[in-house]
Amino acid sequence: MIYDVTVIGGGPAGLAAALQADKEGAKVLLIEREQRLGGILKQCIHDGFGLVTFGERLSGPEYCERFIDQILDSGVERKLLTFVTKIVKTDNGFLIYYVNRSGASHIRTKTIVLATGCRERTAKQVFIHGTRPSGIFTAGTAQHYVNLMGKMPARRCVILGSGDIGLIMARRLTLEGAEVLGVYEIKPTPSGLTRNIQQCLRDFDIPLYLSHTVTRVFGDERLTAVEVMKVDQHMQPIPGTEEIIECDSLILSVGLIPENELAESLHVPIDRKTKGPVCDQQYMTETEGVYCAGNALHVNDLVDYVTENALAAGKNSAHYEKKERVRIPVEAGSDISYVVPERLDLKEPLEHVTVYFRAAKEMKNVNLMIRIGDNVIFKKRYSVVRPPEMERLNIDFSEFSLQKNQKVEFFLEKESSEGREHE
């Protein structure tokens, strides 16, 4: 027996990909390492999910359970508490090795959808000096304690980094009676969505210190204090600005990185900018038959976009056929930090290509331009673009008679500089 599609990861991306592949008539297996489907949404009890998908402001559990309900009524086979250990490419697909309660085994599949999500950066990855006391958590770990286990990990805490999960946890811990002394962000601008700065910090008078970072931690068994410092424009601490803050917890919200250990083991090329696999408009990676969806592909700020991209990846994986491909690069030019997809396959439909991009810095009154060779083929004005807020476009590339050897470049240009074209 051979599956048409095997989806690895049962979070929002995996659920949508498996469901859609099943609807397209494929024989689908969904593998999840935890005992419950839903991924990180299980612990995201705050609302705001599903505005695009359902037109409602749902909590994370409600959002994922709507998909789980459909999965239970579908033909999707599920293996929970199952951990994939190895993937081997064969002539007509892949062998997926796994361990679970029944022991070690393997299955055969024609295609794979990688939906393994992302991981939080940890204290070690941001080089905090000092002792190694308990009381230093990532925001996601703190969220797991409070929202799934019903335990309070902090009484008096400092939050490093202004990512969305950190902001959400500032509010959550405050509501549960903890004292959040401040959110410290090394960059001059916040990392999280503006509305979260408003509803999670300002609503509760929690101060946000930009261009500040935690430089040292103190404490033997438990954290007793942290040292914070101002930083200069190169994000280097300014001597003389040290301040000691007594606290029992330091919560880190310092970024997310796509989880691609399995992709790397298959030698799937990774985009240095997104840290996810390079993919084409079908969400197929550079390895035939391997697709990628959700935060494993690039870190999204809205689950609705994860669902959108995963539905497409699931559909495409169900209709996979081995064939010749002509891929041209889609490049992130000036002031764009990344563009997904990174390739266009000229042998696949080009009519409705969804493109996600992020600006490299906050800019006002800019034009997004798309260039093929010397020709600007698309222009859209934005009153403001911000790195934390991903932008989405739908573009018909079929009308530009794209050729191999060409490349597509996205870049941002200040509106006022338009006149220069005529110089």
Place this chain on the structure above:
Amino acid sequence: MKEFVCIVCPNGCHLTADDDGTIHNAGCRRGVEFAREEMTAPKRTVCSTAATVFADCPVVPVRTSKEIPKEKVGELMQMIRTLCVDRRMKRGEPLIRNLFGTEADLIVTSDMGYTYFVDTEDQADG
């Protein structure tokens, strides 16, 4: 002139309100409504967890079915702290009805009746 950040959707529009109540910079109609409410009677959705008697889910996520007055948030958190859920509730079921006479309910947002293991094999076992 007053300034607000709209929290209705992820766009987070920076709204301004003139002294006569005219709202500027709203990307949609909901933003105008939000700014009006912020000036007169601000409201918020509250999301939290309630304790249960079940070892496999010690807490269950809850939220208000619609927004409640912002000044009642603390009082609601106190009420939630006294709750102890002793039966398996379904997603959307109300725990407290008609909060503060606002027609908002406190609802459970995760299906506790959910079979913990929803493996295909386990489902076949019953």
